[in-house]
Amino acid sequence: MILLDKPYVSRFLKETIAKYNFSALDTGNVLEVGELSMVNSDLIIRNFRENSNSRIYTNSENSINWVMNHLTFTKLPEYINVFKNKIEFRKLIQTMFPDFFFKEVLFQKLDDIQLNELPMPFIIKPAVGFLSLGVHKVVDKEDWIRVKQLILEEFNDAQALFPIEVVNASSFLIEEVIDGEEFAFDAYFDENGQAVVLGVLKHLFASEKDVSDRVYYTSKELIKTYLPKFTQFVQELGERVELKNFPVHIEVRVDASGKLIPIEVNPMRFGGWCTTADLTFLATKLNPYHSFLCNVKPDWDQILSEMDEEIYSLIILDNSTKIPSNQISKFDYEKLLSLFYNPLELRKIDYKLYSIFGMLFTKTPKHKFKEIEDILVSDLRDFVLVEPH
Template sequence: MILLDKPYVSKFLKETIVKYDFPALDTGNITEHGELSLISTEEIIENFKNDSNSRLYTNSENSINWVVKNLGFTKLPEYINVFKNKVEFRKLVQSMYPSFFFREVGLKELDEVKLEELPMPFIIKPAVGFLSLGVHKVLNAKDWAHVKELIKEEFTEAQSLFPIEVVNASSFLIEEIIEGEEFAFDAFFDEDGEATVLGVSKHLFSSDTDVSDRVYFTSKETITNYLEPFTNFVQELGNKAKLKNFPVHVEVRVDKNGIMIPIEVNPMRFGGWCTTADLTYFATGLNPYYCFLKNIKPNWNQVLEEMDDEIYSLIILDNSTGIPSKEISNFDYDALLNKFMQPLELRKVDYKMYSIFGMLYTKTPKEQFAEIEEILVSDLKEFVQ
């Protein structure tokens, strides 16, 4: 079964629901009237009462409140909490990484933090958060003063956009910098707790201080290199949390020695805004939604053999112009598309509400990867009026 909620449901997810007749419930008034054949809250509750191995996927963590309210008799709220709360997550994996530094602080306690007690540089992020909201890298004392002001501004605005379950400003996690290359992958656990990875993407950054979500890409080489170690890691994680019939979106860093440390795990979904699962489909032909809900374990050897050698990218067009979104009258999507050899799909977003102009999927030959590197560092000013 699938819960649909704001801010975005992709055409591919809707087509999957129709094609495979998956029961779906709109918990956020995100679909058009008559667009999908929807079921009721009572039907989902009844399914879980009749079958403890029922599976539920949501495209958005906005649905978490619905799950907690209606499915409290299941393990789902417990699973959600251990991952959605980043402090609880650090406690879960503490035995796997005993020397890793982290500390929880309240929003009102930020001014009382003693920098000499923290590893410098460090990352601060909301204990419960979404996208890169409130995530900052602090390099020195001057940075810290600036970051504290930014956090206060960001959360004044964010609390009007997202439910309290998604963005909770009462608590923050301070943790040491995790060095290495960053990756994201989607996975699920079956009724026996066995883990299956459903796609791997690499997260690119424009600089050492960049914490944005501008570019993710996947390729035959990326999946081949990291499928096995990521599967082993998420299996150990699932064993610790005793996960069953549950989807996750995992973010990790891998250092130069191959040591992997998790950044966070997002519960009940793959990449938010229907991103990474759809990227996997573009690159591999696999449908991660179908795989999870139907308990399909991909034959990765065959999938990789049939893949081409192109780079498949997800480009998140966050407002990096320095101009407040409300002051922007137009974004030139046609000019943007002309920057790429093979755009696959453009998704426009209400940027005045979410400060994101849209999302773009592209297919790029390895020798033309400069087009991805260019958009990675762009402030996007050339496309706005």
């Protein structure tokens, strides 16, 4: 069963629902009338009452509200809460990572923070958040003054866009900076609590201070290298909460010595906006939605043997122009596409609403990886036209 909600349902997810005849419910009026055959809420609730191994997937955290209201008799609300609140998550894994510093601070107490009591640099993020909103790296006292002002501005904007379950500004998590390379991956836990990893992506950053979501990529080499380590971690994590029949999207860092430190676990979904699962399919032909909902475990040896050696990337075209979205009259998508050797899919987004111009999936030979490095550091000003005053 699948809950569909804003901000985005991909063509691939819709095709998956139709192909496998998955029961789906539109909880956010995100589909056109008659676009897909929908079921009613009662059917989903009845399935969960009659079968404790029922599975449900949400493409958006906006649907969490529906789960919390309608499936209170299941374990799902408990699973969601332990991961959705980043402070509860840190407490959950504290014994796995006893030396890791973290601290909770209330939104209205940001001005009372004593910097000499914190590790410098540090990361501050909302206890409940989404899409890098309010996530900042602080390197010194002057930086902290700037970041506090940014947080105030971001949350005034965000609360008009997302439900309170998604962006809750009541408290923040301050934690030490996690060194190393960053990765994201989708996984699920089966009816016996066994962890199943559904792909591996590397998250690239433009600089030390960059916390944006501009580029993720996957490849045969990447999956082969990190799949065993990530599977082992997810298994240990799942056993702490006794997770079963549950999908997650996980972000971690791995330092130079190979030590893994988790950043966060997002419950009930894979990557937001139908991104990571769709990229995994493009690169591997594995359909993560089908794998989870039909309990089909990937044969990674077979998948890797059939994969090519190219790099598959997800490029999130966030508005990094420093120009307010409501002042931009056009984004030149054709110019953007001309810069890439093999663009696979472009998704145009209402940038005046979401401050994201679009999502681009690409396939890149290793010797042309500079095209990915270039878009990673671009402020995208070359692609926008500004409305005349």
